[in-house]
Amino acid sequence: MSDSTHLEASAPPNIEIIGFKDVIAALKAGMRDFSRAPAFGLFFAGFYVIMGIVIYLQLDVLDQSYWIIPVALGFPLLAPFLAVGLYEVSRRLETGEPLDWAQVLGVVFNQKDRQFPSIAMVIIMIFMFWVFVAHLVFAIFMGLEPLTNITSNWQDALLNRNGITMMVVGTAVGAVLAFCLFSLTVTSLPLLLDRELDFITAMIFSFQSVLQNLVPMVGWGLMISGLMLLGMLPFFLGLFVVLPVLGHATWHLYRRVMSFED
Numbered sequence: 001m002s003d004s005t006h007l008e009a010s011a012p013p014n015i016e017i018i019g020f021k022d023v024i025a026a027l028k029a030g031m032r033d034f035s036r037a038p039a040f041g042l043f044f045a046g047f048y049v050i051m052g053i054v055i056y057l058q059l060d061v062l063d064q065s066y067w068i069i070p071v072a073l074g075f076p077l078l079a080p081f082l083a084v085g086l087y088e089v090s091r092r093l094e095t096g097e098p099l100d101w102a103q104v105l106g107v108v109f110n111q112k113d114r115q116f117p118s119i120a121m122v123i124i125m126i127f128m129f130w131v132f133v134a135h136l137v138f139a140i141f142m143g144l145e146p147l148t149n150i151t152s153n154w155q156d157a158l159l160n161r162n163g164i165t166m167m168v169v170g171t172a173v174g175a176v177l178a179f180c181l182f183s184l185t186v187t188s189l190p191l192l193l194d195r196e197l198d199f200i201t202a203m204i205f206s207f208q209s210v211l212q213n214l215v216p217m218v219g220w221g222l223m224i225s226g227l228m229l230l231g232m233l234p235f236f237l238g239l240f241v242v243l244p245v246l247g248h249a250t251w252h253l254y255r256r257v258m259s260f261e262d
Helices: 020-036 038-061 065-082 084-095 101-113 116-142 154-158 161-185 188-194 199-212 214-231 239-257
Strands: none
Touching: 020 038, 020 084, 020 214, 020 239, 038 084, 038 239, 084 101, 084 188, 084 239, 101 116, 101 188, 116 161, 116 188, 116 199, 161 188, 161 199, 161 214, 188 199, 188 239, 199 214, 214 239
16 A cells, blocks of 8 residues: 555556546546545645745845746646645545545655656756746847836736747747656656555556547646646645645546456
């Protein structure tokens, strides 16, 4: 089980074909799990909310609040890294195991001895690469113009030829990176918690699960992006609800997408 750091290698999963009804059912199950164990959801979401506020304040102090736009668009990419505790809560609710704080946190802590740190590094590297690309795109299209504070004068800064081109290019690049990361992690993270596989194999199966269920999975990814961006208002506080629901829902979607012989 997921509370052990010495597991025998698991057999690879079978990828099932799902539809939008499965996505909606997973989202409803995520809401149900959050209502059944709200303290855990608020606890794990709290780390994410605090990180968001700290990043925003840091940018504001440095008078670089305009960077909150690319950071906000890329920041949700880190959500899977913080959701492992929510997966464990959903797993325990599913199996009827007790929701003991020490055991749940122990499972999260024990992931350091498994494959999770490796895939977490992939997530962080892609996020850092997105921030670098956002800076690069900004410099290419806006570097030769007088710098204005986008948060206070966004019309003059963005509603011109260079600004619109920058947003189009940045959105396109961000969408490609987001799709790649989403495809590599949407089912691999709960899979690594649930089974004993190496992170490369888990990411491969995750990507295959997206390709074989492209329309509903892309719909799920867009739903995640929209809800996460809405959750950042006001001042990231909406994530106290959005993040736990999505984390629990991701576990249930994984259970619908992947099945095992045992």
